[in-house]
Amino acid sequence: MQIVIVDDDILVTTALKTILESNDDIEVAAIGQDGKDAIALYLKYHPDILLTDIQMKEVDGLQATEEILKQDKDAKILLLTTFNDDEYIIKALQIGAKGYLLKQDYNSIYPALKAVKSGQSVFGTEVISKLPDFLQQKSSFDYSAYAISKKELQIIELIADGLSNKEIAAQLFLSEGTVRNYLSHILEKLELRDRTQLAVFYYQHI
Missing domain, CATH: 1.10.10.10 (Winged helix-like DNA-binding domain superfamily/Winged helix DNA-binding domain)
Structure with a gap:
C-alpha cells in the first residue's frame, strides 16, 4: 500500500513514516507540509491513500481534499487531526473524505489505512460518538x-x-x-x- 503523508509538523510526518513503514505492506512515497504539497504530491504519485492533517498554513487539509477529489473522484483521503470539531467533521464527510481520525487515537491509524484501502470509510471513536447527535x-x-x-x-x-x-x-x-x-x-x-x-x-x- 503506497501512501503520502502531509502535516505541517515535520516531526509528525517523520515519525509516522518511520512507524508506518515498519509494516511490510506500507510504503510512504512522499511527505509534505501543507495543503499545496498534498495536492501536488497526490497528483504526482496517485497513492492508494493520502494521510493529511487539517489545520495547515495557506491551504488546509480540507481545501486540499476538496481540490483533489475534484480532479480524482476516486481518491482515498484520510484526515488526521488534533481537533475534534463538529464543523470539521461535517465538512470532511460532506466533501467525501474516507476517514477522520484524531491524532491521539494513534493506534487506530494503521488499521484505518487498511480499512480505507479496502473501500471502507473510517472514523475514530470520538467522532462516531458525535454522529447520533447529528x-x-x-x-x-x-x-x-x-x-x-x-x-x-x-x-x-x-x-x-x-x-x-x-x-x-x-x-x-x-x-x-x-x-x-x-x-x-x-x-x-x-x-x-x-x-x-x-x-x-x-x-x-x-
Missing part, C-alpha cells in the same frame, strides 16, 4: 423537489440512522437488491457520491 431530528427539507418518493425518504432516514442495506431490507420488507436499486436512484437524484454523503446531506437539511 442524526437525532427528522428532516423538514422538501425532498419532493428532487423527485424523492416517500419510500426513498424512508430509506434515506434509515441510512442516516446507520442501518445497513440488509437491515433496511428487513425493516421495509424488501430484498437487499431492491434497497441497492433505491439507493442508486437516490444518489443520482441528489447528485451524491455514496451513503456517507447521503447521511450528511440528510442531517445538514434538518
Whole structure:
C-alpha cells in the first residue's frame, strides 16, 4: 500500500513514516507540509491513500481534499487531526473524505489505512460518538423537489440512522437488491457520491 503523508509538523510526518513503514505492506512515497504539497504530491504519485492533517498554513487539509477529489473522484483521503470539531467533521464527510481520525487515537491509524484501502470509510471513536447527535431530528427539507418518493425518504432516514442495506431490507420488507436499486436512484437524484454523503446531506437539511 503506497501512501503520502502531509502535516505541517515535520516531526509528525517523520515519525509516522518511520512507524508506518515498519509494516511490510506500507510504503510512504512522499511527505509534505501543507495543503499545496498534498495536492501536488497526490497528483504526482496517485497513492492508494493520502494521510493529511487539517489545520495547515495557506491551504488546509480540507481545501486540499476538496481540490483533489475534484480532479480524482476516486481518491482515498484520510484526515488526521488534533481537533475534534463538529464543523470539521461535517465538512470532511460532506466533501467525501474516507476517514477522520484524531491524532491521539494513534493506534487506530494503521488499521484505518487498511480499512480505507479496502473501500471502507473510517472514523475514530470520538467522532462516531458525535454522529447520533447529528442524526437525532427528522428532516423538514422538501425532498419532493428532487423527485424523492416517500419510500426513498424512508430509506434515506434509515441510512442516516446507520442501518445497513440488509437491515433496511428487513425493516421495509424488501430484498437487499431492491434497497441497492433505491439507493442508486437516490444518489443520482441528489447528485451524491455514496451513503456517507447521503447521511450528511440528510442531517445538514434538518
